[in-house]
Amino acid sequence: MLRGMVRMDLTRRLKANRALSATMSFLALMGWGAFAYSAGSSASAARDLRAELAQVKAAQDQLRAEREQQQAAVGDLAQIQAKLASARGELETLAQKREQAASQVAAARQELVVLTKRRDEKQANASKKGSVRGAKPSSKPAQVAAPGKGEKASETSGAQAAKPPSKPARLAARTKHDA
Numbered sequence: 001m002l003r004g005m006v007r008m009d010l011t012r013r014l015k016a017n018r019a020l021s022a023t024m025s026f027l028a029l030m031g032w033g034a035f036a037y038s039a040g041s042s043a044s045a046a047r048d049l050r051a052e053l054a055q056v057k058a059a060q061d062q063l064r065a066e067r068e069q070q071q072a073a074v075g076d077l078a079q080i081q082a083k084l085a086s087a088r089g090e091l092e093t094l095a096q097k098r099e100q101a102a103s104q105v106a107a108a109r110q111e112l113v114v115l116t117k118r119r120d121e122k123q124a125n126a127s128k129k130g131s132v133r134g135a136k137p138s139s140k141p142a143q144v145a146a147p148g149k150g151e152k153a154s155e156t157s158g159a160q161a162a163k164p165p166s167k168p169a170r171l172a173a174r175t176k177h178d179a
Helices: 002-133 167-178
Strands: none
Touching: none
């Protein structure tokens, strides 16, 4: 009986050891499987991170290139603004010169009016003096002939008449005189 019990106890222990061994083997297989899955997913995550890093670097390079283009555009804009400011200055200078020229033209016109009045007065005075001496006053003003090559200017009623300079010549002479 004791032997029977010992046998039973030995059989139970043997079965318990087998069950424990099977359980431990199963758990070991589960652990190695989990390790293999973890290593595979880690490698996959590392590949994903490398791909994302490459995308981020490409985006960074693109942004850097865009920034350089914008800086070049800003430089071009600054040059254009400088040219525009220069052109505005030139335009202002030209406007001032135009105003000066307009005032010179106005002064020349006034001078022309004064000179025309003086000439008319002198002609009137000469006519009066000529009529006192017995000369006939002419109804037309004396015309002046321009001297040709080797010729002298024609004389009218004993006095030499000279052709007055043209308006553009007087303006040119006045501008040279003012400068």
